[in-house]
Amino acid sequence: MRDVSFGQYYPADSFVHKCDPRTKLVLLIVFIVAVFMADTFYALGACALAFFVVACFSGVPFKSLLKSVKAVLFLLLFTAVLNLFFYQGETVLWQWRFITVTAEALYFTVFLAVRLFLLVLSSAVLTLTTTPVSLTDGIESLLSPLKWIRFPVHELALIMSIALRFIPILTDETGRIMNAQKARGADFETGGLIKRVKAIIPILIPLLISAFRRADELGDAMDARCYSGSKTRTKYKKLAFSWRDLLAFLWIAGLLVGVILLKIYLPSVL
Secondary structure, eight states, rough: OTTTTTTTTOOOTTTTTOOOHHHHHHHOOOOOOOHHHHOOOHHHHHHHHHHHHHHHHHOOOHHOOOOOGGGGGGHHHHHHHHHHHHOOSSEEEEETTTEEEHHHHHHHHHHHHHHHHHHHHHHHHHHSOOHHHHHHHHHHHHHGGGGGGGGOOHOOOOOOHHHHHHHHHHHHHHHHHHHHHHHOOOSSSSSSHHHHHHHHHHHHHHHHHHHHHHHHHHHHHHHTTTOTTTOOOSSSSSOOOOOOHHHHHHHHHHHHHHHHHHHHHOOOOO
């Protein structure tokens, strides 16, 4: 579990690291829209190629990006199995009793797996190349128009950034608790499903206690430093767009236009 990299920051001096956090947030949203708009492997391949270019310019090792998939690997496999055996189709490839595998199901399963894979990896690039403070400032800046209706924009951005930052912390804490339980004779790797679920219960209680303790310590630390939210709060480092952000916007605009054109002129592959 310590290998899960989602929510962590990878320090580097790359093109993506130097981009404005607002740009990266907008690009992630548009990329997710483009991935969901892609309904053929041609369009999905264009999204994958665009992501590969960003990954190369991010300076983050591909090994670190692939580690982020571990957190949702079970969900990917579970979704793939359900679609493979229960998706309706006409061209039957294999059948056994009530289970039927069709060519359409195989196509849809692979397509959905690649789509989810790209969504997880693109989100990981954002967290790996953006510090929690920059991410908070970016979210707050993008949602600043909501301040006109007295929406707590700063507080929402702070909660989101703290939640992202707590993911690797709680993951490490879970690993330490499991190692401590194993040292006392606990077994998490043998037995059936029910036995393994019961073995996890002794982990959840100390994990919840640790999470509440860390939250209480964080609140005390913020209170000791006279934190008062966005009221009369200034910023030491102000966000500013650069030529990198312009290139990034042109890149994502080209991707979105390309996906739309592929959707129009190549509506189906199989």
